[in-house]
Amino acid sequence: xxxxxxxxxxxxxxxxxxxxxxxxxxxxxxxxxxxxxxxxxxxxxxxxxxxxxxxxxxxxxxxxxxxxxxxxxxxxxxxxxxxxxxxxxxxxxxxxxxxxxxxxxxxxxxxxxxxxxxxxxxxxxxxxxxxxxxxxxxxxxxxxxxxxxxxxxxxxxxxxxxxxxxxxxxxxxxxxxxxxxxxxxxxxxxxxxxxxxxxxxxxxxxxxxxxxxxxxxxxxxxxxxxxxxxxxxxxxxxxxxxxxxxxxxxxxxxxxxxxxxxxxxxxxxxxxxxxxxxxxxxxxxxxxxxxxxxxxxxxxxxxxxxxxxxxxxxxxxxxxxxxxxxxxxxxxxxxxxxxxxxxxxxxxxxxxxxxxxxxxxxxxxxxxxxxxxxxxxxxxxxxxxxxxxxxxxxxxxxxxxxxxxxxxxxxxxxxxxxxxxxxxxxxxxxxxxxxxxxxxxxxxxxxxxxxxxxxxxxxxxxx
Amino acid sequence: xxxxxxxxxxxxxxxxxxxxxxxxxxxxxxxxxxxxxxxxxxxxxxxxxxxxxxxxxxxxxxxxxxxxxxxxxxxxxxxxxxxxxxxxxxxxxxxxxxxxxxxxxxxxxxxxxxxxxxxxxxxxxxxxxxxxxxxxxxxxxxxxxxxxxxxxxxxxxxxxxxxxxxxxxxxxxxxxxxxxxxxxxxxxxxxxxxxxxxxxxxxxxxxxxxxxxxxxxxxxxxxxxxxxxxxxxxxxxxxxxxxxxxxxxxxxxxxxx
Numbered sequence: 257x258x259x260x261x262x263x264x265x266x267x268x269x270x271x272x273x274x275x276x277x278x279x280x281x282x283x284x285x286x287x288x289x290x291x292x293x294x295x296x297x298x299x300x301x302x303x304x305x306x307x308x309x310x311x312x313x314x315x316x317x318x319x320x321x322x323x324x325x326x327x328x329x330x331x332x333x334x335x336x337x338x339x340x341x342x343x344x345x346x347x348x349x350x351x352x353x354x355x356x357x358x359x360x361x362x363x364x365x366x367x368x369x370x371x372x373x374x375x376x377x378x379x380x381x382x383x384x385x386x387x388x389x390x391x392x393x394x395x396x397x398x399x400x401x402x403x404x405x406x407x408x409x410x411x412x413x414x415x416x417x418x419x420x421x422x423x424x425x426x427x428x429x430x431x432x433x434x435x436x437x438x439x440x441x442x443x444x445x446x447x448x449x450x451x452x453x454x455x456x457x458x459x460x461x462x463x464x465x466x467x468x469x470x471x472x473x474x475x476x477x478x479x480x481x482x483x484x485x486x487x488x489x490x491x492x493x494x495x496x497x498x499x500x501x502x503x504x505x506x507x508x509x510x511x512x513x514x515x516x517x518x519x520x521x522x523x524x525x526x527x528x529x530x531x532x533x534x535x536x537x538x539x540x541x542x543x544x545x546x547x548x549x550x551x552x553x554x555x556x557x558x559x560x561x562x563x564x565x566x567x568x569x570x571x572x573x574x575x576x577x578x579x580x581x582x583x584x585x586x587x588x589x590x591x592x593x594x595x596x597x598x599x600x601x602x603x604x605x606x607x608x609x610x611x612x613x614x615x616x617x618x619x620x621x622x623x624x625x626x627x628x629x630x631x632x633x634x635x636x637x638x639x640x641x642x643x644x645x646x647x648x649x650x651x652x653x654x655x656x657x658x659x660x661x662x663x664x665x666x667x668x669x670x671x672x673x674x675x676x677x678x679x680x681x682x683x684x685x686x687x688x689x690x691x692x693x694x695x696x697x698x699x700x701x702x703x704x705x706x707x708x709x710x711x712x713x714x715x716x717x718x719x
Numbered sequence: 720x721x722x723x724x725x726x727x728x729x730x731x732x733x734x735x736x737x738x739x740x741x742x743x744x745x746x747x748x749x750x751x752x753x754x755x756x757x758x759x760x761x762x763x764x765x766x767x768x769x770x771x772x773x774x775x776x777x778x779x780x781x782x783x784x785x786x787x788x789x790x791x792x793x794x795x796x797x798x799x800x801x802x803x804x805x806x807x808x809x810x811x812x813x814x815x816x817x818x819x820x821x822x823x824x825x826x827x828x829x830x831x832x833x834x835x836x837x838x839x840x841x842x843x844x845x846x847x848x849x850x851x852x853x854x855x856x857x858x859x860x861x862x863x864x865x866x867x868x869x870x871x872x873x874x875x876x877x878x879x880x881x882x883x884x885x886x887x888x889x890x891x892x893x894x895x896x897x898x899x900x901x902x903x904x905x906x907x908x909x910x911x912x913x914x915x916x917x918x919x920x921x922x923x924x925x926x927x928x929x930x931x932x933x934x935x936x937x938x939x940x941x942x943x944x945x946x947x948x949x950x951x952x953x954x955x956x957x958x959x960x961x962x963x964x965x966x967x968x969x970x971x972x973x974x975x976x
Contacts, residue, residue, distance in 0.1 A: 402828045429826040443968055504967050506819050509832055555832045562834040611834045655844035685800035718800035
């Protein structure tokens, strides 16, 4: 949902966690953010995908004017600690599209091999059809929907679920997953009204168990999770709906949005706690919760600078409490009901940002704050959570070389992620990128990955 | 007596001639006010050549509309492949207000407003600054007619322009303007040290829909021996462009290539 809720404190743990991560968790009594239980895996229906792709390719060959583009990319990364390979990916991304009068369609399939030795996989980022009316557009199908004015932070940009299999390190195009939806956009002058209906809920994808990016979890014991309550049947009453009114103008651009959604992160309650020979065995029940959202964003030019703002009010969000196993055991022994693992609270999430160009360097900074309303001291997450982002970018040699530094800075936990990179345009759509991901701090969303510093290289050819 | 008459006649003739010769400012106002059409669309190929002869090419579909007090321009990049479907929109204002700029990056899938580029920044790595490509108002400079001479068979005024802003990137420019067409045929740019920095050469001008247009020009940075050629094809003037072209909707949808 939002950046800190990508790795929300609501998640108590993962039943198949590795020993190493469990040891890390035991060392860190409380990590306010930066962990997740990991949602239930969303199985990819490859047969369906292959079928869709087949139909698409047939349509492609049959149609007269198909635009075929895409890219091929090799991506390797090595851990700074021991030089071991952390990332080894090969991707072929296709972008097929066609327009015929008022109708258009687009398909974005991709074939990928994410580790040496893995088989090739096929998936679809997008597959949709457009109808362009005189004052409206209709888009139906698998699509990525991006709202808001923030960079690298998800506040009102909450429709497309996220793939956080590699934390926040993938390109944002790859972090945002497509979702099946119908979107109707109405236009009048500089104003635009979007209405989105999502018939099938898709959850955020979290790092695989045992992966480098498996987050530290905030529970004193490793729980067993019952995921059966997390399934959301695709019925009309289980739909999600979103609306946005947007304006683009010289004085200011702004957006107002509202959403009736499911929280991407499930809520957990204690199902049972039993003592075994190896220690306490905690079983949790996961359940998806409804969420109402109201949000707004703007950007306003001031001289040669740009002031940006974005904020959202989330009604009915679940926040996890501290869990004291001994206390739970005492309550059980006294025949008292199990304590609530989470509390429902309203939540505000907002940012202010400033973009400028000084001496040819593009600079951008954002201050982001989260506030839990009617705060309870038993909650794991701080009442206020503060973060900053800083971006500096400059190009050289007539824009063939680009140097960039993007940083997330966690102010509560004094942790950070620094992402310097150099991109060189080799010409003819070919680009080479060298970069690093440097994690600073001991705890928090970024500090937990302190041992995951890495360097990487990417070679990409667009066609 | 005869001598006096001759002198008076000569002075009168010179005065009359001077009256017919426009001042530097008047010449530059004529260039500024030359009608260019209310709407223009074209396919632009921008070719960058460095001192080693390496060539990079970018192709753009561009649409421009004059709304009176503001001018809106949108550019859709069609090649190379890595920037395909990127769209850039600029709104400029006759009152000298800062331009408004937006960019659509297909990877981000949203239109992003950007801090207005400094006028002295180079456009897309070319030899043209944003200011070179814009419609600089003559009142921003002091102009002086240096001489009249023939260039490429055309009778030209040669005008020197010096910015009223001391921090301007050029110490002066010298422009050759075709007398009866009010077209810049050549322009020399001098840097802050008064050294010759670059030269703009108009390779071709032609009349399209009754307007003088420049479909082919080249900027040569003499100090770095780098060239940028801008070649426009399929120029369409005053055939109407919908206001919708200059919206977020169209930037996201793009144009067919």
